[in-house]
Amino acid sequence: MKNSTLVFRSLGILIFLAGLAHLFSFGVDTSDDSPTPTTETSTATEQQPEAEVPTEKPTANSAYNPETDPLIGQWKVAYNTKDFKGAIVYKIKKEGKVFNAYTHQYQDENGYAQKAEGTKTLTITQFNGSKGKGIYSIEYEGEQYEVDCKIALTDENTFTLSYDYYGYGDVETWKRQ
Amino acid sequence: MIDFLAKKLEWLDVHHWFYIFNDLSLFYIIIPFFVLELIRYAYLKRLDKDLVLDSIANVITFGGFFLIEIILGILAITKVYYWVYNNISLPHLELNWATVICCVLLADFAYYWEHRTMHRIGIGWATHTVHHSSPHFNMSVAYRFGPLDAIMPIVFSLPIVMLGFDPILVLLSEVFVQVFQTLLHTEIIGKLTKPIEFIFNTPSHHRVHHGSNRQYWDKNYAGILIIWDRMLGTFEPEKEKVIYGISQPINSVNPIVVFFHGISRFVKKLGQIKGFSNKLLAFVKPPDWMPKQ
Numbered sequence: 001m002k003n004s005t006l007v008f009r010s011l012g013i014l015i016f017l018a019g020l021a022h023l024f025s026f027g028v029d030t031s032d033d034s035p036t037p038t039t040e041t042s043t044a045t046e047q048q049p050e051a052e053v054p055t056e057k058p059t060a061n062s063a064y065n066p067e068t069d070p071l072i073g074q075w076k077v078a079y080n081t082k083d084f085k086g087a088i089v090y091k092i093k094k095e096g097k098v099f100n101a102y103t104h105q106y107q108d109e110n111g112y113a114q115k116a117e118g119t120k121t122l123t124i125t126q127f128n129g130s131k132g133k134g135i136y137s138i139e140y141e142g143e144q145y146e147v148d149c150k151i152a153l154t155d156e157n158t159f160t161l162s163y164d165y166y167g168y169g170d171v172e173t174w175k176r177q
Numbered sequence: 178m179i180d181f182l183a184k185k186l187e188w189l190d191v192h193h194w195f196y197i198f199n200d201l202s203l204f205y206i207i208i209p210f211f212v213l214e215l216i217r218y219a220y221l222k223r224l225d226k227d228l229v230l231d232s233i234a235n236v237i238t239f240g241g242f243f244l245i246e247i248i249l250g251i252l253a254i255t256k257v258y259y260w261v262y263n264n265i266s267l268p269h270l271e272l273n274w275a276t277v278i279c280c281v282l283l284a285d286f287a288y289y290w291e292h293r294t295m296h297r298i299g300i301g302w303a304t305h306t307v308h309h310s311s312p313h314f315n316m317s318v319a320y321r322f323g324p325l326d327a328i329m330p331i332v333f334s335l336p337i338v339m340l341g342f343d344p345i346l347v348l349l350s351e352v353f354v355q356v357f358q359t360l361l362h363t364e365i366i367g368k369l370t371k372p373i374e375f376i377f378n379t380p381s382h383h384r385v386h387h388g389s390n391r392q393y394w395d396k397n398y399a400g401i402l403i404i405w406d407r408m409l410g411t412f413e414p415e416k417e418k419v420i421y422g423i424s425q426p427i428n429s430v431n432p433i434v435v436f437f438h439g440i441s442r443f444v445k446k447l448g449q450i451k452g453f454s455n456k457l458l459a460f461v462k463p464p465d466w467m468p469k470q
């Protein structure tokens with residue numbers, strides 16, 4: 001068999017199988033890809049008009065984008081694990097097209113607060129106003145891992161962040177400070 | 178159907194299914210089947226010292242291979258795979274039935290090319306000849322591996338990671354292909370029904386692959402699907418009785434000799450080749466290549 005035939009047939013097989021996988025991953029909408037949040041997600045859309053600057057229309061040039069900017073600000077997450085009992089306050093900033101969350105403050109069980117180093121912990125790469133995707137760095141048994149995560153706005157002051165790392169997963173609730 | 182294929186899966190479940198097939202199959206298929214083969218050998222009065230020692234050598238070479246695989250795994254899989262996945266890959270795929278099935282098929286296709294390469298380049302054959310050097314054909318032969326057998330799969334599976342498949346899924350799929358292949362190393366099963374023999378790699382097809390008969394050389398490279406061989410011109414059906422082994426037999430059951438015979442033959446060959454560039458060429462030219470003097 002000619003080498004060119006081998007190359008063409010092999011490429012054909014590769015493109016077909018990879019294409020199929022991408023089609024079923026991004027092309028087919030199964031609509032149930034939100035993590036099960038503790039409260040109804042449907043309220044998020046209803047509350048949209050009550051966003052911080054409700055009069056401003058979302059134009060392309062406007063500095064404020066009510067679709068995505070609800071994420072900006074300080075958020076508190078309570079943890080209750082073996083390694084850490086207390087809460088962390090994160091600061092979410094919009095940087096270019098993505099949102100980055102930096103550690104801002106640690107609070108222990110008794111409410112004693114300590115300034116954090118400002119480490120980038122979460123990058124939200126996609127957000128449509130109620131749901132989004134990103135990369136979250138978690139610490140597990142002393143090692144740092146970058147895992148894919150999903151976020152879903154419950155209301156304007158709460159969102160859930162969920163991830164599943166080979167069966168080790170969690171759902172966190174982020175509350176606006 | 179489409180909804181089913183696109184339905185999101187949990188990692189824990191996927192892990193579990195692969196665990197049942199990849200790991201536990203050793204206990205519920207492979208070992209029982211090997212016992213059955215031993216009984217058959219005994220019945221045919223073929224169960225002699227050579228066969229037993231050959232089987233033991235097979236398992237020992239697997240130990241050597243496994244050790245190298247573990248070291249490589251820690252270095253390459255965790256570092257290189259993830260670097261590729263996070264830096265030069267298409268958008269990461271979700272975990273659903275369609276992506277799992279496509280990943281297994283791609284791993285199978287990668288295996289075809291990896292296996293074909295192992296047969297057709299000098300350094301590849303130097304390690305893969307170990308797998309082919311047994312004059313017997315049973316489940317234990319499936320475990321007969323050469324020292325560098327773990328390297329080539331990494332090269333061939335990286336493109337799958339680049340396509341957006343999770344490195345761990347790729348790895349599990351590769352093992353899945355390997356375990357499927359293991360089950361084909363037997364003389365007990367004759368030919369299966371036509372449609373199965375047409376689509377899948379079977380014991381009959383893989384016997385041909387292990388044949389030292391001239392028409393059987395470099396044929397039937399498949400892992401799970403024989404259609405890759407049919408599409409890419411390397412298919413050969415089992416007709417003449419297969420004589421197992423390689424063209425220059427090693428006549429040894431010493432695990433050290435078995436494990437390193439390919440490498441030592443290759444080194445000897447390099448010694449006979451004159452000129453540095455020719456020596457380098459010997460690594461990538463077919464195993465029977467010799468520079469024109």
Ligand SMILES: [Zn+2]
Pocket residue numbers: 292296305308309386
């Ligand atoms: Zn082979």
Ligand SMILES: [Zn+2]
Pocket residue numbers: 308319362383387
């Ligand atoms: Zn084999």
